[in-house]
Each structure stands twice: as C-alpha cells, then as structure tokens.
Amino acid sequence: MCGITAVLSRHSPVSDATLTAGTAALHHRGPDGCRHWVASDRRVALGHTRLSIIDLSTGDQPISNEDGSLTIVHNGEFYDFERIRAELERKGHRFRTKSDSEIALHLYEDLGPECLHQLRGEFAFVIWDSRNRRLFAARDRFGVKPLFYAHQDDALYLASEAKALFAMGVRAEWSAESAYAGGLIVPGERTLFRGVHCVPPGHFMRATTESFRVHQYWDVDYPRDELAPAPRSDAEYIAGFRAVLEDSVKTRLRADVPVGCYLSGGIDSCAVLGLASLHHDGPVRAYTLTFESGAYDESAIAEEMAVRAGAEFRPVQAHQKELADNFRASVIQSELPCLNAHTVAKYMLSRAVRADGRKVVLTGEGSDEILAGYPHFRRDMLLHHTAGQEPDEVERLLAQLVASNQVSRGILMPEGDSKVGPLAHTVLGFVPSWLDAQFGLVGRVHDLMRDDFLGAQAGTDIVASFLASIDVQRRLAGRNAVHAALYLWAKTALPHYILSNMGDRMEMGHSVEGRVPFMDHTVAEYLHQVPVSMKIRGMTEKYILREAVKDVITPTVYNRQKHPFLSPPATHHPDEPLYVLMQDTLRSAAARNVPFLDQAKVISALDGVSRSDAGAAALTDQALTIAMSYVFLQEGLGLS
Numbered sequence: 001m002c003g004i005t006a007v008l009s010r011h012s013p014v015s016d017a018t019l020t021a022g023t024a025a026l027h028h029r030g031p032d033g034c035r036h037w038v039a040s041d042r043r044v045a046l047g048h049t050r051l052s053i054i055d056l057s058t059g060d061q062p063i064s065n066e067d068g069s070l071t072i073v074h075n076g077e078f079y080d081f082e083r084i085r086a087e088l089e090r091k092g093h094r095f096r097t098k099s100d101s102e103i104a105l106h107l108y109e110d111l112g113p114e115c116l117h118q119l120r121g122e123f124a125f126v127i128w129d130s131r132n133r134r135l136f137a138a139r140d141r142f143g144v145k146p147l148f149y150a151h152q153d154d155a156l157y158l159a160s161e162a163k164a165l166f167a168m169g170v171r172a173e174w175s176a177e178s179a180y181a182g183g184l185i186v187p188g189e190r191t192l193f194r195g196v197h198c199v200p201p202g203h204f205m206r207a208t209t210e211s212f213r214v215h216q217y218w219d220v221d222y223p224r225d226e227l228a229p230a231p232r233s234d235a236e237y238i239a240g241f242r243a244v245l246e247d248s249v250k251t252r253l254r255a256d257v258p259v260g261c262y263l264s265g266g267i268d269s270c271a272v273l274g275l276a277s278l279h280h281d282g283p284v285r286a287y288t289l290t291f292e293s294g295a296y297d298e299s300a301i302a303e304e305m306a307v308r309a310g311a312e313f314r315p316v317q318a319h320q321k322e323l324a325d326n327f328r329a330s331v332i333q334s335e336l337p338c339l340n341a342h343t344v345a346k347y348m349l350s351r352a353v354r355a356d357g358r359k360v361v362l363t364g365e366g367s368d369e370i371l372a373g374y375p376h377f378r379r380d381m382l383l384h385h386t387a388g389q390e391p392d393e394v395e396r397l398l399a400q401l402v403a404s405n406q407v408s409r410g411i412l413m414p415e416g417d418s419k420v421g422p423l424a425h426t427v428l429g430f431v432p433s434w435l436d437a438q439f440g441l442v443g444r445v446h447d448l449m450r451d452d453f454l455g456a457q458a459g460t461d462i463v464a465s466f467l468a469s470i471d472v473q474r475r476l477a478g479r480n481a482v483h484a485a486l487y488l489w490a491k492t493a494l495p496h497y498i499l500s501n502m503g504d505r506m507e508m509g510h511s512v513e514g515r516v517p518f519m520d521h522t523v524a525e526y527l528h529q530v531p532v533s534m535k536i537r538g539m540t541e542k543y544i545l546r547e548a549v550k551d552v553i554t555p556t557v558y559n560r561q562k563h564p565f566l567s568p569p570a571t572h573h574p575d576e577p578l579y580v581l582m583q584d585t586l587r588s589a590a591a592r593n594v595p596f597l598d599q600a601k602v603i604s605a606l607d608g609v610s611r612s613d614a615g616a617a618a619l620t621d622q623a624l625t626i627a628m629s630y631v632f633l634q635e636g637l638g639l640s
Helices: 016-024 081-090 102-118 162-167 176-180 234-251 267-279 299-309 320-334 342-355 367-371 375-384 391-403 422-428 433-446 451-456 462-467 481-490 493-498 500-508 521-528 543-548 555-559 577-586 599-609 614-637
Strands: 002-009 034-038 044-050 070-078 121-129 134-139 148-152 155-159 196-198 203-207 212-216 259-262 285-290 312-317 360-362 513-515
Touching (some): 002 016, 002 070, 002 121, 016 034, 016 044, 016 162, 044 070, 044 121, 070 102, 081 102, 102 121, 102 203, 148 162, 155 162, 162 614, 176 451, 234 267, 234 521, 259 267, 267 299, 267 367, 267 543, 285 299, 285 342, 299 312, 299 555, 312 342, 320 342, 320 500, 320 577, 342 500, 367 493, 375 391, 375 481, 422 462, 433 462, 433 614, 493 500, 577 599, 577 614
Parallel strands (some): 259 360, 285 312, 360 513
Antiparallel strands (some): 002 044, 002 155, 070 121, 121 134, 134 203, 148 196, 203 212
16 A cells, blocks of 8 residues: 556656655655656656555565566555466566565556456556556556546646645646535546546556546446346355455455454444454454444444454544544545545544554445445335335335434435436436435535635536436446446445545555455455345345344344444534534635635524524534535645
C-alpha cells in the first residue's frame, strides 16, 4: 500500500521540483520510503512513496524489468502472487524483488492490458513502456484504490490523490457541476475538481504524448432474469458462498507485518473477524469505535463478538470532542464532502490502529453493496417484487421498514415525496430508493447555495448526467429492480464514498492498509449468479451471509438487523465541541468565501435547528455537514 505519481510530458522536461512536490504530498500513504524514476529524455517520470507490507527488504519502487524497457509504480496488493511469480519464472522472467508488485510488470510484458484479468486484489498502478512510448495505468475492479489524472499544458499527470496533482502544478479549482450534485450523484470518472478525473473502477488508461484513452476491462454483471442459471438449493448457494468468502479472508491475512481487524456490531466485520480467527496464528486484534449515544454505540455487541472469536478487543473512543478535533484533517484527507462525522471516526480509528503497531487491517466494507444490505434495497424489494403479496401487507412492511431505520433517514431511506423526476423511471423503469434518498439530500444542500449559482446550474440534470455514464441496455435491461439498484449504487456511492471516505482515504491518512474481503472479484462474481431471494429473504437482509457464517458469529449478530455505521449528528449535542465547530465554521469568513454557498441561508438553517425535532434536525445536519466539508476543502486544498 503506497502512493504513486506519474507525469507524461509532450514537450517540456519534467522537473525535479515537480516530482518531489508530488510524492511529498503523499508521504502519509508511504512513510517507509520515497523514490523516483525519470526517463533519459525527462519527458516521463514515475514517483512512489512506500508503505512496506510485503518484502520489507527488497521491495522498493519504481521497479524495472530485466532489460529496463518497462518500469512500474504500484499502490495496493496483489493476492496469490507467489503462484503467478512461479509461473512467470518458469517462462524465463527474472525478478529483482520478492514483492507482489513486480508480477504486474512481467504479466504486462507477456500479455499487455490482458494482464489485468490475471490480477486479484486492490490496486492502482502505472507502467511506462519505453519500447512503445506508451504509459499504461489501471485501477482495480471496484475502485478500492484511488487513481486520479489531469491533462494540463501538454502534460498528463497521475496520482493516488488529487492533492498530489495540485502539488505538481495542476490548477486547484471547483467543478461547479460536481459541487451542485453535492459530490454524491456523480459518474465514476468525475471528481469535485475541474479538470481532475478518476480512472474509473475496472478501467485502464493507455496514453502517449499525443493522446490518451480510458477502456473498461471488467464490470459488475448481473444476468438477465430470464437467463439466470439453473437454481440450486439454499444449502448449495450458502456452501459455495462460504467457500469463496473464507478464501478471500484467508488470502488477505498474507503479510510480512501483523494484521488486525476493524470490528463493529454489524455482521460484515463480524463475519470477517470470525473467518479470520480460523486462519490467523494467534488472537486477532479487533478495533472498535465507541460513541456516547446508545443508538450509535455498538461496542458491547462488538466486544461479545471479539470474545466469541478469541480476539484481543481494542475499543477506540470517538466522542464529540475528538470528532471536532479531527474533522478538518479528515475531510482534507478524503478530498470529498462527508455527510456525517462517521468519516472522521474512521480517520481516528486508523490512527489508533497505527499507534498500536498495526499497518494492515481487514474491514467489512463492500458487503452491503454486493449483498443488498442497506434498507433502501429492502424497500426496492417491497415495492418492485410484490408478486403474490397483498397490497395492505406491503404497506405494513414498508411502514415497519421506515420505523426501524430512523437513524438513516434521508441518507439511506427516502424522506418525503420523490423529487427525482421522470427520467429515471423512463430510462430504468423504476426509481431506485437510494437515488430517491440521495436526491433528497442534494436538494437540502441546494437550500444552502447561492441563487446565482443555482441559476447558472439550472440546466444541469444530475440524474441525466449520471445515467448517461451507464450502459443501461447492456447492464440493466431485463434485470430485477434490486440488482439494477445494486449495479447503479456500485457506480457512484461505492467508489465515491464507501471505499474512499469510509475506506482507503481514512486508512491511508495514517499509513494503514485496509483490505476488503467482500470486494474480491471472485466473491462478487459468485454473488452475481445468486438470486435476489438469497440476499433478501422476507425482511431479512444478507440472508446468505448470515447462514454462511452462522458458526463463527454470535447469536446477537446473527439476529440483528442492519444498523448503518453513523456517528451521532452534531445537532443532537448542541453543547458539545462538534456542534460548536459547525457553528463557528459556517458563520466564519471562510464559509462566506466558498463561491457557491449562501452564508445567509446557512445561518438560517443553523438557527432553525434549535427549533426542530430530533428527526428534522438530523436531516438538516447532513446538509450542514456537507457545507462544513466544503469550507475545509476550499481552505485545505487551496481551491478557487
């Protein structure tokens, strides 16, 4: 796990200052070493900051192949690399290191872009191919590892984080369209910054000094309902899933440093810990966040699970003062707005892990995205899979679902009447509940924006822009509503929030490598073929997971409904430091300088919170938290 940079210049030589600035901005991603490689004509340069996990002694990068024609920088992990290395050595390849990173270099030498289909793991890498004068860059299938790029002044820049692009000279400017979308409902290649893009998950880039293009090599692939494979028994589905998930967890325990686990009261992280305990040599250290509020604190359930797994339980306090102290730094690290201080809590959790002597943790992120774990997927099930059910019973279950998910109102569950508009229904045949919820949140953010900014963006159709990035006919036609909603969620919320704000960016802020067993493509591809009734059974979400890991989790976790990982809203604690920070920040001159926020509207919303009930205040809190994020992003990244 590391930080990478690359520059491909058409005319001007790449300066040492540019290289140094880019890698310096990524020091937190790789504090164990920093190196550069520069082509003889100085038109190409690669940079690398190292967090040493595999091959502690010889794994420094950049790495070149035998004749120096290919050079790589890599961020992430390739699993099962020993087997691939042995096969490559039998073919005559000679390795300079014992690291996992080097296999991509030699696979590319033999296969070109097809090498990506041989790689398993979480990764982003850049290879310079000097024979063909071509740069090749790729990102893992789900976008666990980030990779940004910008083309400016006849040069192409790439880096693990946008702040490194800015340090290398890319202009730091807001993208008006992405800010208008609240940073939420945006296509996979978009960012908050003008001219800065992501290599989307499951894509690679080929670039020369003349041009560059981005190509897809993998995608989420749910079969059409009428072409689904022949059904199997529940027991067969469950046994197959247990096998691929356990293998994914076991594979991710491979490291030359100690490995820990993040642990909440949810089944995802509990399943990972339970399976890891079967294969880990000795007790696993399990790290759990604790909050003041009982509705948000899961430490008692997590501790019970740690005892069940024979793990060493490590609670980490995340109270309102600690959240306030770390909010600004975590948002700047994420380079995205956050809608709840849970992002900050994950930032603090990673710091505690690093302070406890751990560089690697296994996490439960991604489970809800492949197993339909969120309540909005159950809502879609109720609304669009109602064959044989009485309408009154459907209404009763919908009301029950809303009542039991008050904590996630307005985030994971729609609030009020839908304002999405007709396009989604016309194109998709239905409106996914998550899109309804997110669009409502975007509307609450718009309530805090300047009228002239809103007027200038009035012609921007957020939903249309997002759907235009989707091959609807190929990927969604003929799929049931739940699988269609899962596919769309995987194209925006998963890479743009779950795997960044709740994953890589918070972990790497403290030089910790997060490994996500649920985001192994072998696990996802197995679940693509599993019918939706195995994911949602009645009102029970993640049914197949519950049954597959029943023997390694506690009865409490097995029987517990999904509870989203959220921090108590700042507005629920008006005398505490986080709410004071919100008030002070949004009333400051810095907030007035954000070009699209209307400070008078923001202050009106702040004043209105005290007159609202807890539920309404929580909805306003989400928009205010995003607004506060914008203030810190503008200051911390020097945006204009």
